[in-house]
Amino acid sequence: MRTVLSQDHPALHVAHGPDGSWMIADGIGDPNETGACIATHIWHVVTRDPTIEELAGMPPGSQANRRSITDSWTVSPFEYAP
Numbered sequence: 001m002r003t004v005l006s007q008d009h010p011a012l013h014v015a016h017g018p019d020g021s022w023m024i025a026d027g028i029g030d031p032n033e034t035g036a037c038i039a040t041h042i043w044h045v046v047t048r049d050p051t052i053e054e055l056a057g058m059p060p061g062s063q064a065n066r067r068s069i070t071d072s073w074t075v076s077p078f079e080y081a082p
Contacts, residue, residue, distance in 0.1 A: 001025045002038050004045060010069035011049050015078045018061045024052065027065070 003009040003026045012027030024045055025031050046052050055064050055073060063078035 001029065001031050001036055003029060003036075005038060005040060005048070007048055011045065011052055012067070012069075013063065013065050014052060014055050014058075014073075015063040016055075016058045016060050017078065020060050 001009075001024065004011045004024050009026035009028055011024050013023075013025040015023040015025075017023065022042055023031070029036055031037050042052075049069070051069070051073070055075075058064060058075060061078055062075055064073040064075045066073050
């Protein structure tokens with residue numbers, strides 16, 4: 001999400017899609033809103049929030065969530081919301 005990349009909000013949700021794609025969201029805004037997301041190299045996000053690097057080994061089909069940037073990540077299976 002643009003808000004994570006611009007550092008307006010921290011990354012609170014990271015998903016590694018079944019297709020191998022990575023999605024990083026702030027857990028606040030709707031990533032489906034027009035203009036909310038942008039495609040970028042993962043490195044740009046990791047340099048702004050190095051804690052995302054902890055998730056590099058997360059297998060496709062997984063997601064990680066946390067309540068705040070100081071909390072630990074909790075990994076679980078990823079399912080697209082209907």
